[in-house]
Amino acid sequence: MNVNIWLILTQTAVNTLRDLMDDESYDGQHIKAVRIFREMADYVTVEKLFKRPTIGGKKRFLFSVNLQGSSKAKDAIDYLLATYPGDIAVGGAYRWDNGLQVGLSYDENGDVTGTPIYPQHPKLIKFMPTIKEYNVSGVLISETDATQVTDVNLIQGQHERVFG
Numbered sequence: 001m002n003v004n005i006w007l008i009l010t011q012t013a014v015n016t017l018r019d020l021m022d023d024e025s026y027d028g029q030h031i032k033a034v035r036i037f038r039e040m041a042d043y044v045t046v047e048k049l050f051k052r053p054t055i056g057g058k059k060r061f062l063f064s065v066n067l068q069g070s071s072k073a074k075d076a077i078d079y080l081l082a083t084y085p086g087d088i089a090v091g092g093a094y095r096w097d098n099g100l101q102v103g104l105s106y107d108e109n110g111d112v113t114g115t116p117i118y119p120q121h122p123k124l125i126k127f128m129p130t131i132k133e134y135n136v137s138g139v140l141i142s143e144t145d146a147t148q149v150t151d152v153n154l155i156q157g158q159h160e161r162v163f164g
Contacts, residue, residue, distance in 0.1 A: 003102055004161070005065045005077065006091030008121060010058045013087040049152050053126035062091055062127040064152075074117065090118035091127065092161070099159040112162075120163060124149050 009017070050062040067073045080088050093102040093116070100106070101116035128146030135141050149163045 001068075002096035003067050003073070003093055004096060005067060005093045005118070006121075006124070007063045007065055007077075008089040008091045008127070009061050009063060010087040011061070012058075013084050014061055016084075049129065050127040051129060053123070055123055055126065056086070058087075060127070066096075077118070089121055091124050092116075092120040092163075093118040094161045095159070097159060099162040101162070120149070128152070 049064075052059055052061055054060070077090065081090070094100065095102055098106070100112065101118070101120065103117040104112050104114040107113045125146060125148065128149060129152065131144045131146060132140055133142040133144075151161050
């Protein structure tokens, strides 16, 4: 199962992980977990898609990481969460095939059942881009803060995420 995980990182975590991504000298649990960030498609562009709010006194960044869902991927994420408490959080984890949060499924009646492995972060709305409106000449006429969590950066073949 393909999974899209939104990871929330502080600048400290971003700097540390970028340094470690290129470190081939160590092959322990830590570096294996850090290597999941290599799965980000063009992280320099992706990080610019979201706002960078200050939460808990620290500027936060939201990264979108696409992974093959597995116990190894979950172990890597859990390891990073335990190693960098306060600096790394999961914004949400969504299945590619149906857009539901990982851990949820549809029952035979079409109702959503289960428990998300990584529930949607309560401050996820703070990362949503500003809604901009332009006139026919391309001139910006208004900017409004997002009022709900919306899809950003869907990749071809990825189902729309189901937020809630």
